[in-house]
Amino acid sequence: MNNIQVRIADWQKDNADLRRIREAVFIAEQAVPPEQEWDADDVEAVHFLALEDGYAIGTARLLADGQIGRVAVLRDWRGMNVGDALMQAVIAEAERRGLREQKLTAQVHATRFYERLGFEIVSEEFLEAGIPHVDMLRKSH
Template identity: 50%
Template sequence: MSAPAFTVEGVAYEAGLPDLRRVRETVFVQEQGVPLSLEWDELDPLCHHVVARDAHGEAIGTGRLTPKHTIGRMAVLPDWRGRGVGDAMLRALLVQATELGWREVSLHAQASAIEFYARHGFLPFGERFEEAGIDHQSMRLLPGAVNPVETREAAIAAVLGVIAGSRRQLHVYSRELDPGLFDAPEIVAALRRRAVAGGEVRVLLQDPAEPQRALAPLIGLAQRLPSAFAFRAIEEPTDRSYPSAFVVNDLGGYYFRPLGHRFDGETRLDGSGRARQLRASFDPVWERARACTEYRALGL
């Protein structure tokens, strides 16, 4: 394997200031129009900073942990976006937060970056707000712990995290494809990306007729990618009495709802024990369920 095209390291504020300025002022001040007076604050000297560097040692990304247990100033130079730099920096910051013993980490995500943070387990809370003229959303994560899900927005973020954290398999146990959740455009798009990348999605439904009547977009996606999606209908009375719903992946990520008609529940992206339990409860029901042949596209 070739060496990574970039590295991420922690830097002291004074020593790293030239690199921090190069990235942050390029992205926030020049590109996004944030006033220079707002970009640098009294917290900067007190923060834990990380810098991403290319193979030549040039700074290409920055991020920081503040004394308020928040992550901020996440920035990547334009030419390096979409290449995993932001993911690597965020992982490095979360490792630092865990080493510091922080039980909660929060951040103010630009609206366009909500899905990015959701992929790492952050859940939105509160209303959208404007900061430095840009639409933002508060998000938080309890590292290494179960995270409560209380709203539809948090439920969408939880599902996005489980999808992104899968290696190959996703198991979905649902009453009727959960209107408001599995028809959310960002979830449909994430499932499409996973399927195109070789993922396998198994969906167990208690009521397969209702999603069909509602023209659920996930059915149409499955018809276009039949090798990646499989739907089965639960018919055994004892199986149909199960009140809960969940989505679980093959790398320890899950989102579980005690009552399948509600969004509130819990999620964790590194909960291997609980994820194994959910997969173990899914598999025998899957074997007993019937294939949803009514979902197949004509001619298949």
């Protein structure tokens, strides 16, 4: 568990790992339709990979407007702070790029996780791909 690294990924070079994780979590586990999972933003986004001993186990992406999304950790690695490591890397990169506000759409069950990282709920609950979500916002100081 202590061998977790997070790095910025290359959408082309790391595509197989990024797709493998997102397909396992969002499409297989959560039944998100593939046409909703893959979008034009992927080409422009900054992607992140969490790796344990070189094996990709988690992913996230950051858009130019500060929107964070597609945060996913493979089931066997959940509860091991992989999500924390991923999010800290994404927030640090957002701040490095001068993005003073980071936004995300969180599944309702994950809101406490994001609140610990400084995000606040800024919307009513709504359904996305059949899953309850809320919008959340974090402001850098």
